[in-house]
Amino acid sequence: MHFCFLTNEYPVPGFPHGGIGSFLGVFCPSLVAAGHQVSVINGTSEDFSIIDREGVNIYYVPFSKKRGIAWIHNNHAINKQVERIHAENPIDIIEGSELSLAFLAKIPTIKYVIRLHGGHHFFAEGEQRPLNKWKAFQETRSFKKADAFIGVSDYVVKHTKKFLKISPRPVKVIMYPIALQRFKPVPFEQIVPFRIVFAGTLIEKKGIRQLVLGMEQVLEKFPESELHIYGRDWKDSSGKSYKENLLSYIPVKFKERFVFHGPVDQVDLPMIYAKAHVCAFPSHIETLGLVAPEAMAMQRAVLYTTTGPGPEVVEDGESGWLCNPRDPQDIAQKLIEIFNDSEEMKRRAINACKKVNVQFNIKNILEENLKYYRSLKSAADSN
Incomplete structure (x- = not known):
């Protein structure tokens, strides 16, 4: 299968990164090792470039920082890059976090998955702060476009469901893998x-x-x-x-x-x-x-x-x-x-x-993800 991940956080060696970056840095190379193709579209303030890292093709797409209109440019750039990648080698699954699909143009043959890492509604509730109307709008719009969901914990699924519609679309809890080859027991x-x-x-x-x-x-x-x-x-x-x-x-x-x-x-x-x-x-x-x-x-x-x-x-x-x-x-x-x-x-x-x-073993978690992805693909093929 060909997977495409939308992010601004794919890890760069030598630079700190957050939880989503850590997840993708372990998960994407594991998909490649299992025989799948992985493309990552990552926003950047630099020039356009394509980097192969551990078999993962990372497309660094230039993003604008102009206030008020940057989102138009950036989403247009993402859509164009998806089209180019898909034309070269058809994509089976596009995955992103809660806001990723808001302005993405859907292609009928692709399944769109949101992985619940913790979105705007989730953290607004947890931190007891008001919603940002623009972010809430984007998240609601993004959720409407998803074909399926993966939650990184049961807790995030239950609390996200309180604010955003998930059912009757499929959702599965699959935790993050961790790099057990790096985090090993020490005396x-x-x-x-x-x-x-x-x-x-x-x-x-x-x-x-x-x-x-x-x-x-x-x-x-x-x-x-x-x-x-x-x-x-x-x-x-x-x-x-x-x-x-x-x-x-x-x-x-x-x-x-x-x-x-x-x-x-x-x-x-x-x-x-x-x-x-x-x-x-x-x-x-x-x-x-x-x-x-x-x-x-x-x-x-x-x-x-x-x-x-x-x-x-x-x-x-x-x-x-x-x-x-x-x-x-x-x-x-x-x-x-x-x-x-x-x-x-x-x-x-x-x-x-x-x-x-x-x-948190990557072998177990990889198989859980692949089984779920295959079920989505099978459902699409049978329709």
Whole structure:
């Protein structure tokens, strides 16, 4: 089959990228390895180019940045590129995230799939903020054009359904794969005792403020504890830095126990997780999130969230710890519990590694996706 993915996030070696980029960077080469053709249309501010990376043909299409009219130019460019690719080698499946299909001209022989990574309606609800009318319009229009859906968690499907019509069209929950060849179990001896690692954008919804607030209680009990924070700073519309706000919550006497590293490349994360006594990701809202299962794959203790898809990833008491992400005291108590019992920490970390090697294994997930794609293609061929 020939797959075409629409994105602006296909990973470039040496540059940080988000969850969608991480997913595509693992999934697309796996499709190629399984004998399929993969094209990626990726917006760029540079000149047009075509790059073959691990057998994936990436078409970098120049995007405009002119306010008010950029969307017209950009969608026209995407449509033209789809037409050219399809003329050379017919496309079977076009896939994108929630907004991708809004202004795409449909070709009758192609099946159009939206993968629910977490769209505008989803995060507006989760962050308790009003909808942006333009984004909401695009998302609604995009959903009307989809032939089928894939949700990266049961949670994202259920909550998206509250705002956007999915049924009676097919939808299936298939989690992200993780790069298990990169995130491999490492000996517990590599742990730096009492080191807590957080990886993610410095923004309220990631729970980093509550983690910072909880650290005071942890440091009173374990003064040698350190919180290592990896991720880019977030600035609001007025240019105000979230990191600067975060620093105001750190008691002066504990200032040296907080280490801000800034953004890191995906390839550096295994070395970072290897040294962690515990990886803490108390997110308020996620569609799935890759950081928790990646750390679990490395046989490290993970503190994740009771909200959203947290329980779909971590079985509390067996493969990790779940916390109330809005409660600094609960976060602190769970971290203290982990530090207090090294044998229990190891037991759950070993269980976590076993769990994700099945649940997030690319071989299993690739076959699930292909089975679903084939069912869509069969339905199209029989009509």
